[in-house]
Amino acid sequence: MRMSRYFLPVLKETPSEAQIVSHRYMLRAGMIKQSSAGIYSWLPLGYKVLKKIENIVHEEQARAGHLPMLMPTIQSADLWRESGRYEAFGDEMLRIKDRHDRDMLFTPTAEELITDIFRSHVNSYKDLPLTMYQIQWKFRDEVRPRFGVMRGREFYMKDGYNFDLTKEDALHAYNRHLVSYLRTYERMGLQAIPMRADSGAMGGDNTHEFLVLADTGESEVFYDSAVTDLTFGDREIDYDNVEQCAGVMEEFTTKYARTDETHDEALFNAIPEARRKTARGIEVGQIFYFGTKYSEAMKATVQGPDGKPVPLHMGSHGIGVSRLLGAIIEASHDDKGIIWPEGVTPFHCGIVNLKQGDEEADGACEALYKSLTTSGLEPLYDDRNERAGGKFATMDLIGLPWRITVGPRGLKNGVVELTSRRTGESEELSPEDAVKKVAAIYAEH
Amino acid sequence: MRMSRYFLPVLKETPSEAQIVSHRYMLRAGMIKQSSAGIYSWLPLGYKVLKKIENIVHEEQARAGHLPMLMPTIQSADLWRESGRYEAFGDEMLRIKDRHDRDMLFTPTAEELITDIFRSHVNSYKDLPLTMYQIQWKFRDEVRPRFGVMRGREFYMKDGYNFDLTKEDALHAYNRHLVSYLRTYERMGLQAIPMRADSGAMGGDNTHEFLVLADTGESEVFYDSAVTDLTFGDREIDYDNVEQCAGVMEEFTTKYARTDETHDEALFNAIPEARRKTARGIEVGQIFYFGTKYSEAMKATVQGPDGKPVPLHMGSHGIGVSRLLGAIIEASHDDKGIIWPEGVTPFHCGIVNLKQGDEEADGACEALYKSLTTSGLEPLYDDRNERAGGKFATMDLIGLPWRITVGPRGLKNGVVELTSRRTGESEELSPEDAVKKVAAIYAEH
Known part of the structure; x- marks a missing residue:
């Protein structure tokens, strides 16, 4: 690309509304422009990095055998009433009435819709396991959007969903996601540490967040410094190999690493003092196993080997695609500007x-x-x-x-x-x- | 891909709600699933074709020198009040109130926002010409959505916008789009005929629609059969060459081809009778030159060579990406199912x-x-x-x-x-x- 033909509106002044470095640099480098509070246009340079990140996510999901698809942004409230989350979600859900006065919403996540697709089409355990995912725009009507794309209202997210016959199979899916996420972040030049997290409104008790260490992170994190020595590297992975995936899971999650939500002072103090670290982290992804919560509420069952209906074991798995641009910049910059890792740079x-x-x-x-x-x-x-x-x-x-x-x-x-x-x-x-x-x-x- | 690992929920029965063949086959082939009226999920097979089509559009836009970017789906009503279209758009616009009770909308098109980006960042004629485009989800709250993805409410569209100093430059941008669209459709195995159309609410009087002939088309079309002999083929195009682009424009638009909106009986009757054709057509794209309509309303000017402010000459240019799946199937199928052209087939x-x-x-x-x-x-x-x-x-x-x-x-x-x-x-x-x-x-x- 020749600069004379490009649209690269760099700003000389630092925009006053930007409180953190990634937000400042994204505005100054002409990557984004705010259109309304927490909602951004992606100018050509920002769009290019967004697509690079998206492509890495797609490639790693394909490698893990997960199927890409796409769900609509505007969904009917009915499914969300079935799961009980229509009321539970609160004011962060953007609620809409269409011209026929039907209750609709801009989807913040898609457990309900994917479960509906699944129950409509899959009847037998023979069609399992199945993991589908999408990279799609989501909306959360944050009361105080801030930090640019790090905490926007309209954001781009990868959300994947696994459907399995047994808890054991679903935990393999969980591990498979952990492995693929480790690869994904490393390709972007990021060290994202899986930390035991709180499952919150999603339910279930198996969940890990992936955190990038950065002073501007929203979460306080506690970890054994030995976790930062772990790298995934270029090891070969067979994603069908249950033991191999479980091995990676163990390797990367045994050492102490937790957010303040799950922090356990006694366990932390058992780490040798020199390795005890406290820092701030940016969440760039999360994986959940929540069992049969949605499949039972929404009657998503398959016929098991014995002919009896079995509710599905499910999990969901997210990567904050648009947020990653901010996280990468927070982790990689100096006082002159951004320093893109080779894997995601807009131009080589x-x-x-x-x-x-x-x-x-x-x-x-x-x-x-x-x-x-x-x-x-x-x-x-x-x-x-x-x-x-x-x-x-x-x-x-x-x-x-x-x-x-x-x-x-x-x-x-x-x-x-x-x-x-x-x-x-x-x-x-x-x-x-x-x-x-x-x-x-x-x-x- | 192995079918045993794919999600391909084919249906044996013909869904009763589907009135046209593309809708029937897309449902039966497990490509889409309706989530609510006129809103669809794209299952893995449908998603794959959607991405193939999207990629062809991106490649041809890059060849023409147009810059990809992305605007948000949820926009503030303020800009639309500035152009006067907030009221004018009527009930097809999906209007939304956010948690702070601000008027927002799900964008049906983006002339206002792109003009705002432009006026915020471009001050000099030296930064022209500029054409930017996006492929993004749009929403039109159709009163009676039907025909599957052909007339859905949430749809995927390429919309591009050119900004030029003079009418002459803007007409070159118009021609450049026409050329790139001809190439785009041919790569998808489609003959899409540019027909003189009515500019409607967009303003301006230069506009062509691209129509694919098919019995199920919504528009009645009138044309000289000689236009169907024209093919773009693999000719080399220099998109900076004004004469060459104008030559293609002339070649493809001189012979009579109009929709019922602009049909002129006298001109039509002047065609030799054997070449006079009436048929139905599916609109798959449209290009507009509308001059300074938006730039004047929204005060988007640049400093001209003489230092005085000049309002920009603009056009907008659309391709119905999700609709194209329907159009291709309408044009290419038999009684057993779909026949994908090689350029867009989900698997080779x-x-x-x-x-x-x-x-x-x-x-x-x-x-x-x-x-x-x-x-x-x-x-x-x-x-x-x-x-x-x-x-x-x-x-x-x-x-x-x-x-x-x-x-x-x-x-x-x-x-x-x-x-x-x-x-x-x-x-x-x-x-x-x-x-x-x-x-x-x-x-x-």
Whole structure:
């Protein structure tokens, strides 16, 4: 993409309404624009990161064998009356009357609707197990929306639902989700720690939240520092292998890690003092096993092997897709702007032309652009007639992990400069080697 | 995908509420499920086709240089009061009060919001031209939703908006959209004819609708049969080339083709009688140039080359993404079910095992599955313990364009059967040649 053809309305001033760094940088980098309280438009740069994150979630769900589908945003109140949550949900539910005066709502989550789909179509235990999920817009009418996309009213969420014949099978689904979530977050450059959580209004007692450590987090968390040494890495997983998934579950959840909701002072104090940590965390996902709560309330049963009806064992599993942009920025930035992890960066590499209009510099930039594109990468070429300082400031703000700087002086020696946004380190390379190096970096992501 | 792991709830009976063939087949093939009047869940098979169509739209918009972004579904009424459309829209607008009693709405289209984004960020003619678009859920509270996804209340739509300094530039944007839409529909296997239409509440007098001819279409159309001979084909287009885009525009819109709204009997009668056609059509898209209507009402101006403020020339351009599934099925089916064009089929090829449990047949199917997957194709393997007749009926209903049938008898002679869903013709081939042939067919799509 050439900057001259892009829509990238960066702001020089810091917007006064933004209290946390991710909100400030998303506004300043022209990623989002507030349309009303807690509701945002996603401008081209923000949209691009949102889609990168969404794609990673889809790929990891596919790997785990979960089926994508989509439920509508506007749903009838009737199903929610069946489960008893229509009244229970309170003012956070956006309630709507349609032109025929029917009670509708903008869905905050979809246990009821997916259970209805399931009970309408699945009759036999032979059709189990089944896990379906969607990535869809949700609405919660927060009384005080804040922190940009971190606590918005309209938000983009992955919500998945498993249907199993037995508690044992459903717990395997639970573990499968935990494994796939660990992979998902790591691909985004995040360490998200599964912590024992409170199930709240969802019911059931198996639930873990995934938290990213960050000073601006809303939750207070308590953990054994040994959990931060765990990484999922590139291990091979067979998602059908019950023991293997249970092993990962155990590895990642045995050490103490809890939010303040479930914190147990005695257990915490049993950890060696040097490893006892208190911090703040941002919740980026949660998994639940809640058994037969919805299937019993909504009569979702299948015929078991003995011909008798069995209520389904269910769980639901969420990833806050739009919120993740904020969480990633909170975890990865400096005082110049965002530092995108390679897995989610909107463009792979920036190109800064120090002397726009200079024939040689322009030609070298065009050649780099073509060469990066041919290598399967997406560069963002700042081809505007701007001072070098302004171009650098924009690149630093929007946070592309790699930048190639092209100027007449370097070109005389046959070199360009490749700079890491994260370390700030530069090296001089021939244009060919710079492209090769960037391509090699992304081959690993 | 293995059918045993898929969620494909096909129905044997024809649902009584479905009046047209696309609605019937989408329900019977387990693609959608109604959640309330005119509101549907997209089950895995329907979701897959929806995403294929969406991807084609994205690819062709990128080719035309248009920037993707996303606006929220819930918007404040304030902007709509500014343009005067809040009252004008009538009962089709889904109006909502949030918990603070503010007037909100579920957006049916987004001219107001995009104009607001534009006026907030763009000040100079140097930042023009600009075209941004989104593919997002919309809501129109139809009094009588019907025909499944063809006239639903919650629907998925591509809506794009161009901002230009002059009428001339804006007309180039109009032509560019026309060209990109022609390519888009052809890739989906559709002939969508641009017809002069009525601009209605949108204002302006340049507008074309794209119509797919089908007996179940809602519009009566009148055309010179010569327009159906036009195909876009694989011509190379430079979307910056004003003359080239204008040339395509002229080629595709000069011959008589109008909806009943703009039909002119005298002009129609001037066509040689043998070429005078009346038919029904399904609207799958529309492009508008409406000049400065919104930019003047909402004070969206830029500083022109002479330093004076200039109101922007705008247009908007829509493709009915969810509606396209219905339109494609109306245009491509037989009495056994859907016949997907290769460009949008949910799976590239079906595999039917005539004797599940037979070691040799199972092994051959697994090998085919692997080989198709390695070739970059997505097969759907019916590995259920079902009668062959039932498997064929399901494959015919869901409409994959190619099917490979594997049975012990053929395997004795080293062959499988490759069948075209469209023609019903079969040929016996070695498994390797069957895979090669299917891969070659899709290499062209």
